[in-house]
């Protein structure tokens with residue numbers, strides 16, 4: 001049973017690692033960013049509501065995001081674990097997640113943080129914007145998203161560190177190396193916690 005979070009700034013390779021880890025661990029990956037983009041592409045009411053936030057790099061209001069996550073975590077395929085990617089991004093979402101997990105009788109096993117410095121992030125995201133054409137990959141929006149990450153998600157990372165759940169992996173290493181480091185980190189945190 002593996003219940004994991006992956007946290008990292010935009011452009012840290014978090015999405016790539018989330019896909020690889022969920023595949024290797026045999027658990028569903030749940031990316032709030034992907035869920036919003038799918039809604040947006042399908043022009044669902046939720047997608048239309050989220051559009052302005054996604055385009056400006058702002059956070060979609062928590063009541064919308066949390067309701068979406070809650071509904072997803074109640075689905076059967078998450079019974080044996082999941083890898084949540086991109087949520088929680090604020091302390092208030094962290095509390096919401098605590099409540100959701102409590103209501104379904106689960107706790108987290110580990111939280112993986114991917115670290116990459118800001119200049120490298122801007123370089124990577126500008127490159128990605130040319131390849132993928134994502135509307136939130138302009139330099140001004142990138143810098144805004146990074147600022148939000150520092151200010152809003154920084155305290156989330158600190159809180160999980162305090163709970164003894166956090167391990168960090170250098171996201172500038174080769175993709176395979178980051179995955180290997182992440183798998184090792186997950187095991188280390190799990191072993192440490194079962195030994196408690």
Ligand code: AMP
Pocket residue numbers: 010032033034036053054055057058059060061062065085086087088089093136145
């Ligand atoms: P991501 O792909 O994780 O970088 O997310 C892309 C965009 O989706 C973000 O810039 C936000 O607009 C929105 N989003 C994703 N996750 C969340 C969340 N936990 N809370 C609020 N907005 C989110």
